[in-house]
Every structure is written in structure tokens, then in C-alpha cells.
Amino acid sequence: MGTLSERILNGTAGEYVDRAVDRAYVHDGTGVLTLEAWESMGERRLQDAAHLHVLFDHIVPANNSTTAALQHELREFARSSFLHFSDIGGGICHQIMSEGIVLPGEVVVGADSHSCTLGAFGAFATGVGATDMAAIWMTGETWFRVPESIGMHLSGIFTGAAEAKDLALTYVSKLGMDGANYQALEFIGEGTAKLLMDDRLTLCNLAVETGAKAGMFYADEVTMQYLATAGHTVKSQEPEPCRYVRDLDFDLSDIVPVIAVSPRVDNVKPVHDLAGLPLDQVFVGTCTNGRYADLARFARIVKGRNVAVRTIVVPASRSVLQEALRTGVLADLVEAGCTIGTPGCGPCLGAHMGVLGEGEVCLSTANRNFKNRMGVGGEIYLSSVSTAAASALEGEITEPEVA
Amino acid sequence: MQGKGPAVCVGADIDTDLVIAGRYLRTKDHSIWVAHVFEDLDPSLASRMNGAVIVAGKNFGCGSSREQAAIAIREAGVVAVVAPSFARIFFRNAINVGLPLIEGILSCTEGNLVTFDLAEGWVEAEGNKYTIRPLSPRMREILAAGGLVNYWRTSR
Numbered sequence: 001m002g003t004l005s006e007r008i009l010n011g012t013a014g015e016y017v018d019r020a021v022d023r024a025y026v027h028d029g030t031g032v033l034t035l036e037a038w039e040s041m042g043e044r045r046l047q048d049a050a051h052l053h054v055l056f057d058h059i060v061p062a063n064n065s066t067t068a069a070l071q072h073e074l075r076e077f078a079r080s081s082f083l084h085f086s087d088i089g090g091g092i093c094h095q096i097m098s099e100g101i102v103l104p105g106e107v108v109v110g111a112d113s114h115s116c117t118l119g120a121f122g123a124f125a126t127g128v129g130a131t132d133m134a135a136i137w138m139t140g141e142t143w144f145r146v147p148e149s150i151g152m153h154l155s156g157i158f159t160g161a162a163e164a165k166d167l168a169l170t171y172v173s174k175l176g177m178d179g180a181n182y183q184a185l186e187f188i189g190e191g192t193a194k195l196l197m198d199d200r201l202t203l204c205n206l207a208v209e210t211g212a213k214a215g216m217f218y219a220d221e222v223t224m225q226y227l228a229t230a231g232h233t234v235k236s237q238e239p240e241p242c243r244y245v246r247d248l249d250f251d252l253s254d255i256v257p258v259i260a261v262s263p264r265v266d267n268v269k270p271v272h273d274l275a276g277l278p279l280d281q282v283f284v285g286t287c288t289n290g291r292y293a294d295l296a297r298f299a300r301i302v303k304g305r306n307v308a309v310r311t312i313v314v315p316a317s318r319s320v321l322q323e324a325l326r327t328g329v330l331a332d333l334v335e336a337g338c339t340i341g342t343p344g345c346g347p348c349l350g351a352h353m354g355v356l357g358e359g360e361v362c363l364s365t366a367n368r369n370f371k372n373r374m375g376v377g378g379e380i381y382l383s384s385v386s387t388a389a390a391s392a393l394e395g396e397i398t399e400p401e402v403a
Numbered sequence: 404m405q406g407k408g409p410a411v412c413v414g415a416d417i418d419t420d421l422v423i424a425g426r427y428l429r430t431k432d433h434s435i436w437v438a439h440v441f442e443d444l445d446p447s448l449a450s451r452m453n454g455a456v457i458v459a460g461k462n463f464g465c466g467s468s469r470e471q472a473a474i475a476i477r478e479a480g481v482v483a484v485v486a487p488s489f490a491r492i493f494f495r496n497a498i499n500v501g502l503p504l505i506e507g508i509l510s511c512t513e514g515n516l517v518t519f520d521l522a523e524g525w526v527e528a529e530g531n532k533y534t535i536r537p538l539s540p541r542m543r544e545i546l547a548a549g550g551l552v553n554y555w556r557t558s559r
Contacts, residue, residue, distance in 0.1 A: 349420075
């Protein structure tokens with residue numbers, strides 16, 4: 001009995017527990033600090049390298065020699081210590097962990113706030129900082145406060161041009177940027193059954209934007225089928241009677257295309273209200289919306305036409321890029337005038353390629369639109385892939401058409 | 404653990420991008436983070452950090468898990484951060500790098516003295532004394548050790 005968090009962490013909401021972690025991962029940004037802290041802890045012991053992953057995604061390829069030197073050090077360590085290692089071009093850490101590595105019921109920690117993405121598999125997945133991760137490298141475990149959970153009751157199916165990202169932004173708006181602080185979001189109800197794994201990953205990805213520790217779906221037929229293609233046979237998880245601190249109902253058929261207006265993720269308005277706002281850049285990608293289905297959806301809309309504004313498309317992983325290459329989606333994107341980036345986080349965090357200039361406006365499929373995040377003086381608006389595609393064709397914010 | 408310092412007031416929902424921007428992250432040189440701390444919020448803040456107590460609105464430290472945010476604030480000489488609530492990853496990070504956080508609601512007047520005693524569980528400003536929500540026993544141990552690295556070096 002209990003919420004999925006309570007069952008996986010084997011504790012009661014509010015209780016502090018020490019738990020072994022099944023998967024722990026860092027990227028090129030947080031990995032550098034993790035390695036430094038781990039070395040400072042003195043023992044230089046790795047509990048179980050087979051469960052530790054280092055994945056380069058934040059600044060790929062390196063933008064200058066300082067970054068290159070930091071990446072070199074971490075790369076050499078990962079290789080010499082036999083950690084799972086994914087070099088530049090492999091893709092975004094959360095995406096790679098979602099391609100057949102993380103399984104239902106696991107305890108997963110990533111040194112990145114969007115590690116909550118992996119709750120889509122019915123895992124308890126959450127973000128930690130670098131020093132916490134260093135201790136996890138050393139001991140294989142960490143402490144958790146078992147979170148209270150909010151029941152996110154989904155019903156119906158998407159109609160019109162709305163998609164999972166629109167629901168994600170809608171729930172962030174409803175909860176606010178700290179509405180689920182220290183809590184977990186559990187997506188349940190008949191509306192979940194029709195959501196594909198891509199949709200679930202997008203929905204769990206935004207959980208941290210409400211302050212949530214985790215966003216979770218129960219593993220079901222969809223999960224089992226997805227993981228079967230990666231060679232895993234897993235069992236479904238059945239919801240049990242449990243106590244939610246709060247219940248929110250979402251009828252998917254009520255969801256409309258929306259945009260989160262700079263500089264807050266919870267500042268959400270219908271696309272309709274912002275139509276006509278001129279854009280300087282469109283960015284499609286990230287751990288939110290950089291999967292194959294996202295690229296294919298974008299390509300379907302822009303195919304045979306030309307984008308009217310500079311448009312950067314960054315596949316979330318090499319697998320995504322390969323599939324887009326194989327199916328012709330990549331050709332459609334390039335022919336429409338899109339610029340394709342190395343699989344990874346791209347310009348999302350404003351540390352290298354694709355940054356904005358003073359006064360520029362970017363429509364992005366990412367998850368954060370904080371002040372100056374993609375460049376000093378630049379403004380970020382967040383939307384679904386369909387809204388981004390319709391807007392890229394017009395060079396201004398444009399309502400997507402019903403597919 | 405006791406401390407005091409002049410208040411520096413900041414708003415609610417201060418994200419870690421505002422504490423230290425992505426463009427400054429790729430280094431191990433802490434002085435770069437100290438030089439640019441809060442730059443995108445208010446470039447004048449960095450020079451007022453040493454010895455100060457930051458008094459913030461709710462949800463301080465939301466967003467990215469970047470631990471550089473907590474390190475930058477500590478290295479800039481901030482004595483403690485007071486806020487009604489903190490984002491959870493920042494909360495853990497701050498304690499892990501030995502930066503005291505105080506969960507409490509405090510009215511803030513720039514420059515006024517803020518005093519606190521974590522062991523006794525109070526914070527005081529402008530003659531008003533407030534009770535602090537206590538840290539978990541584990542977090543108290545980590546903070547007392549000066550952070551998680553020292554906790555592992557000394558207590559195990």
C-alpha cells in the first residue's frame with residue numbers, strides 16, 4: 001500500500017531513509033565537481049562502477065580549451081575507472097538513460113535537476129548536486145526524505161493541436177514554480193494509457209519546474225512494450241490505495257496549445273494570445289522535446305517549405321539522429337532550412353552555441369525560460385513542437401494547425 | 404552554530420541561473436563564481452556579499468542543480484541564507500558545501516542586522532525573534548562538519 005514513491009523507497013511520506021541507488025549519472029558539467037568532491041573525500045573508493053554513468057551533453061563539442069581540459073580529465077577518469085561513458089555526440093544524459101537503461105521500480109539519481117524525467121518508467125528518479133553524487137559514488141547509497149505525492153488525475157485524449165508539452169506547461173502554471181516543492185507528482189487515471197513513452201518523458205521532465213522531487217507514471221503496457229524493444233522484460237505496476245496530499249484533474253481534451261512567457265515557466269498563456277510576436281530564433285530539442293517523435297512532428301509541419309527565422313534543431317541523442325537520418329526526417333529538416341546541432345543540450349543553458357543577443361526572442365521547446373539563461377538580454381518563450389514549427393514558418397508566434 | 408550579518412534582500416523564486424549564470428560554470432576557479440555571483444539579478448550584489456545574511460522570498464535556489472550556486476554564495480562570504488522555503492536540490496547542495504540555510508519568514512530591511520542561532524533554533528531581525536524550522540539530524544551533522552566532504556573525511 002502507498003504511493004509509488006513510498007513503495008519504491010520503502011518508507012512513509014515524511015520519513016528519512018537511506019537507500020541504495022540502482023543507477024547514478026553525471027554529465028560533463030556536474031561530473032567535474034563530482035570528481036573533485038569525490039577525490040576530496042579521501043577514500044577514492046567507487047562502490048559499484050557498473051551502475052555509474054558519465055555522459056557528455058552540456059557543452060558538446062567543447063567550446064574552448066578550458067572546457068576541453070575539464071572534459072579530458074573527466075573522460076580519462078571515467079575510462080580508467082570503468083564507468084559507463086558516453087562521449088560528445090552520444091546525447092543528453094536523461095535521454096540515453098531512457099533508451100533501455102532505467103527500469104521500473106529502480107532508484108535513480110542524476111546530477112542534473114531534470115533527472116526526474118526518468119520517472120516516466122515507474123522509477124523513483126531525482127536530481128542531486130555534485131557533492132551528494134560524490135558520496136553516492138563512494139557508498140552506493142544516499143538519504144531521501146520520502147515525498148508526499150500529488151495525484152495528477154488524467155482523463156480523455158488530446159484533441160486539436162495540443163500535445164504533452166502543452167499539458168506539462170499547463171500543470172506547471174496550475175501548481176506554480178514551487179507548488180510541489182519536496183513532493184512527487186504521480187500521473188494516474190485512464191488518460192495515462194494513451195500517452196506514449198515520449199509524452200510521459202516530457203510530462204515528467206517538467207516536474208522539477210514545480211519544485212517536485214519526482215514525476216512518475218506507473219509502468220503499464222506502454223512501458224512494457226517500449227522496454228521490450230530494448231530487450232527488457234518488465235512487469236507492470238498497479239496503483240494501490242494511497243494518500244495524496246492534493247489531487248488535480250486534467251481532462252486532456254481541454255488542453256490547448258500554450259506558451260510559457262519569459263522569464264517564468266509558470267507564466268503560461270494560450271498561444272492564441274501571443275500570436276504575431278516576432279521571433280529571432282526557434283530552438284527544437286532538449287530533454288523535454290528532442291526525441292525522434294518531436295523531430296518527426298516538426299519535420300511533418302515544415303516539410304517542403306522554408307523556415308522564416310533561424311531555426312536550430314538538436315536531436316536528444318545519437319539514436320534519435322540515426323532514426324531521423326534513416327526515415328528522411330533529417331533531410332526534410334535540412335531542406336526546410338533548419339540548422340542541425342550535435343546531439344546534446346544545445347543552447348538550452350546558454351553556455352555555448354545558439355545563444356541569444358541583447359533584445360532577441362527565442363521560441364524554444366525546452367523547459368526553462370529564466371532571465372538571461374540563453375544569453376544576456378535575450379528572452380525565451382517555451383512551447384510545444386507543433387507551435388514551434390508553425391511559428392518557425394511564419395517568423396512569429398503562430399498557432400499550430402490541427403494535424 | 405551562531406552567526407550575524409547585515410541583511411541583503413532579494414526576491415522570491417530566485418533561480419540558480421540568477422545566482423551564477425551558465426556562461427561561468429566551466430571552471431574549477433571559485434573566484435570566477437564569486438566575481439559573478441548574482442550578476443544577472445543585480446550586478447552590485449557581489450560587492451555586498453561578504454559577511455552578509457541573504458534574506459530571500461520563497462523557493463530560493465530553484466532550477467538547475469548546479470552546485471556552483473551554493474559554492475559561489477559561500478565563497479563570497481555570505482553567513483547564511485534565510486527564506487520561507489528553498490528548492491530541494493539547492494537545499495541539499497548548500498548544506499553539503501557548509502552554507503547554513505534558515506527556513507523562516509523574515510521581514511527584510513537592507514543592511515539591518517540579522518542574528519541567528521541554529522542550535523537554539525531562532526533568527527532575529529529588527530527586534531523580532533522567529534523560530535526556525537529545524538534541519539533533519541543528518542543535515543545538522545553534515546553542516547556541523549562543514550559540509551559533506553568533511554563529514555566523510557572526519558566522521559567515518
